[in-house]
Amino acid sequence: MLILKCPYCGVMADETELSPGGEAHLTRHGPGSDDTEFEAYLFMRENPRGVHFERWRHAHGCGKWFHAARCTQTLEVFGTYSAQTTRPPQDLLDTISEKRPGWRWRDLA
């Protein structure tokens, strides 16, 4: 069972109070993109064993979308952060590097 801290209202929200929003930091490729980009945007998802970045919505609470970084192997939550960003905050990346040296996720490391 996951418990994530909503960065907007500060509530420690149980997984069942949240709606999962899939992988974080996707770049939308729409009209005008080539087939490879569009396919990657639609279908290609990370499925890591270890560090992962996701979107969640505090559906049974303040209703805000946010980001979470967690480990899919141990369910350890590294942190949650604002949805208004295209990249995780540096201090969170540093925390993950400390706990999982050598981790890699898409173009983050």
Added chain:
Amino acid sequence: MSDALLPLGGAAFEGIVTIRETGPQGMIQLRGDLSDPGLAAAVEQASGAAMPAPLGAHVTGPRGLLWMSPDELMVLVPYADAARTVAELGRALGDRHALVADVSDARAHFTVEGAHLRDVLAKLTPADMRREALAPGTLRRTRLAQVAAGLWLRDPLTAQVFCFRSVAGYMFDLLSAAASEGSEVFHHRA
């Protein structure tokens, strides 16, 4: 105007705690920039309560302010004053980007009263019901079993639960079942 009808006609249940449908309660949903001093002054004037901090519930009797999200407040006023207060708030907020809606008839309210109230609610919600986590004056929006609900403690022995009117029957049955005679848990102290 027609008379206000409570969703369940004021249903009550007596078990290890007392469940009572309360109301009608005037409720005004307000969305806007809560850091705006002008907005804060307007809602404080309308409700007679001080602007709550995040997760705060400042309620006295039928009046108060509930902090619902970083850009949403619930303004509690007596039922008969709701329409007038909406108009006043609309005037006070002027050109600000805000939404004011009378939702008095769209929500149901219940009080849960008794020493076992934390145990009863903890059977239904994943929210942390310990005294440290949910002191009187703290609002928690969460779910009770399958439906969304908000709750706060009026005092250590009285919790106020509200939910959408359409699920009022479900909520009452749920609370009553969780409060059925002989189902004490003795985990949380009042």
